Amino acid sequence: MALPKYTETRYRIWHYFYLFICTCVFFFLIAPLFVIFPLSFNAEEFLVFSDGMKRLDPDAFSLRWYKDMIYGTKNPWGLATKNSFIIATFATIGSVILGTVAALGLSSRHMPYKGIIMATLISPMIVPLIISGVAIFFFMAKAGLAATHTGIILAHIVLGTPFVVITVTATLSGFDHSVTRAASSLGSDPVNTFMKITLPLILPGVISGGLFAFVTSFDEVVVVLFLAGLENTTIPIQMWTGLREQLSPTILAVATCLIVLSTLILVTAELLRRRSERIRGISR
Amino acid sequence: MSSETKQILTTDGIPLEVSLKKAEKKNKIKAFLLVAPLLLFLIITYIFPIGEMLFRSVDDRMVTNMLPKTFKAMEKWDGKELPSEEVFEAFYLDFKFLVEKKTFGKLATQLNYEKNGFKSILKKLQRKMKKFEQGNYKEQIMNVHKRWANVEYWRAIKRRAPDITYSKYLKAMDMYENEDGKISQVSEDRRVHRILWLRTLEIAFFVTILCFLMAYPIAHLLATLPMKYSNLLMICVLLPFWTSLLVRTASWMILLQQQGIVNDFFVWIGLVGEENRPEMMYNKTGTYVAMTQILLPFMVLPLYSVMKTISPSLMRAGKSLGGTPFVAFWKVYFPLTIPGIGAGCLLVFILAIGYYITPALVGGASGTLISNQIAFHMKSTLDWSFASAMGLMLLTGVLVIYWIYNKLVGVDNIKLG
Secondary structure, three states: OOOOOOOOHHHHHHHHHHHHHHHHHHHHHHHHHHHHHHHHOEOOOOOOOOHHHHOOOHHHEOOHHHHHHHHOOOOOHHHHHHHHHHHHHHHHHHHHHHHHHHHHHHHOOOOOOHHHHHHHHHHHHHOOHHHHHHHHHHHHHHHOOOOOHHHHHHHHHHHHHHHHHHHHHHHHHOOOOHHHHHHHHOOOOHHHHHHHHHHHHHHHHHHHHHHHHHHHHHHOOHHHHHHOOHHHOOHHHHHHHHHHHOOOHHHHHHHHHHHHHHHHHHHHHHHHHHHHHHHHHHHO | OHHHOOOOEOOOOOEHHHHHHHHHHHHHHHHHHHHHHHHHHHHHHHHHHHHHHHHHHHEOHHHHHHOHHHHHHHOOOOOOOOOOHHHHHHHHHHHHHHHHHOOHHHHHHHHHHHOOOHHHHHHHHHHHHHHOOOOOHHHHHHHHOHHHHOHHHHHHHHHOOOOEOOHHHHHHOOEEEOOOOOEEEOOHHHOOHHHHHHHHHHHHHHHHHHHHHHHHHHHHHHHHOOHHHHHHHHHHHHHHHHOOHHHHHHHHHHHHOOOOHHHHHHHHOOOOOOOOOOOOOOOHHHHHHHHHHHHHHHHHHHHHHHHOOOOHHHHHHHHHOOOOHHHHHHHHHHHHHHHHHHHHHHHHHHHHHOOOHHHHHHOOOOOOOHHHHHHHHHHHHOOHHHHHHHHHHHHHHHHHHHHHHHHHOOHHHOOOO
16 A cells, blocks of 8 residues: 555654554464464474574474374374364265255245344354353253264254355345246256256355355364263364373474365365355346 | 225136235245254254253252152251251151162262262261161261251251252352342352453453454455455465464464463563563463454454445545544544444454353463353363353353344344455
8 A cells, every 4th residue: 555645744654553553463363373383393392492493403393293193102183083074074064955955945035034043043153152062962961962973963063054054145145036937937846946056056155154164063172072972082172182281292283284274275265255256246 | 996996816716915925825934944954953952952951050859859858847847946856857768768779979969069068977977877776866867977966057958949949040140048048148258250250251351352453453454455465464364264273272372381482582672581481371361362363353354344345435535525534534434334343343252252262271270261160060060050050141141242233233244254
């Protein structure tokens, strides 16, 4: 943002001060993530930058914590990763199906009691996680689903659907319903119309809602803490235990992998958002 | 004329009005059927269990069922002096039954919630009871331990007689119902919960303010910069947003530790000496810093989406009409951003008030919130009804805020990214 030439000095100073503040805030937001990268390559066991690292001595860096993460003895990360992916995948599928269908109903202008139903469907996102955790735990314990994958998956579907509902209703808000009417008038049945016409058009919204649901499940720890047994341990649970007991560099290696994963998800989500905006722009 | 207007008929001969109503009803049912699976699923697995929490928090039939004879005998007791032999005998019979069934431990736990010191005297009673002779139970029980001769303990048992109790709610407010049925405060050194509630509110409030102060300038910058720069800077907001909460907390644990980078920096610029590096983690400071950074994106995104819609020509118009940039900002730009401010602040406040993970990891003893207390009672003391009561109090607070949010912004206006 270049300032016009006629700007007075005091506004000029103010402007640079404002830019300085913004830089500080951006630094505050993003810098903490970058501490983890170098320290995860630390050759030593301590979580501080060793003198060797400050001199950029190659011997001070190593991959030993990554090796420990993959091959370490009594290694919990393998099982945790497997569980995390299984749970997140099924939870995402469940959330996407239930959420998309519900969003279709909610976007219909004939929907009765829209406000209160929408509020109910979104409530798992608003209610503090600890309360959701307690409530879901009571249900799962009664249903005999505590400490099972099924129980955790169902819990994560509860937590994930609001995101799908929100993103899909947002996509549908710009949706031109005359195309579905056109399809029906040409003799297509509702299911066929949905698969061939509606779904391809709202797909970006569905996928980005699915991404939210995936991340929610993949990153969720509060509810899992109540529900998980030893067999159901997930990556967040292992990180939580690790951070409570002792901060080992292996955790930083895992954290680095998670940051890489979240970068990939971010890029996908951004691309989808732009595509969705383009499609909505055309259909309007 | 109007009375003679013929009803418009469809080709089937049904009046149009009826036919339209029928179609409308059909559409309504169709729309509702689409929502029904999710609604049903949520009601069963989520809404209903929250209702169960309410039930659990006031339900007190456990003790009632364990001591049926005692409570029946106690009905006639006025609670002023020690109960009669009849009550003692009933209690002995009830307790004997529980010992035989090996469930007296539960009773001990429950009564210990009511009054400290019950656990040990019940255990002692269980040991001595084997040698009891028939008759005169009052004297025999009172000989086991002098607390059995203390009327306070018998009053404590009587207090657990009703099926429904709101004592857990009082306990969460550091209050209790005393012998005369009056509500009074617990002694000052034991008022832990009120401190926690106040601290939760305080931290949520200041985190919201801090987030607002930091988010406003950068949201403004993002909204006014040309697309190609702002997209790049947006990554700085979105990457933390998508990154695991635990990863971000871990990075703060590394930064804030005593030998950590922040302390190194303070020493380097000479703010503090090498020997007295401040403790920045496991206290309130840690909670504040980490929560502010973690919740900041939730403030930036709503602010950004509102600011994006404000035309830059408005500011130019304000300036060209003679306002200084500050006046133009304050009178034109700022009022237009108020919906975004409301949305962002309420979102951050709602999230902050129920925060659990970050305070538990970096908060230490002085930086924990009410959520941590709920988790503690769920996992360690196993006083689930107390945890439910506190959870519902927190939930009520959040729902009030949610309701305000809904009135001001509308839940269907929540935008993600």
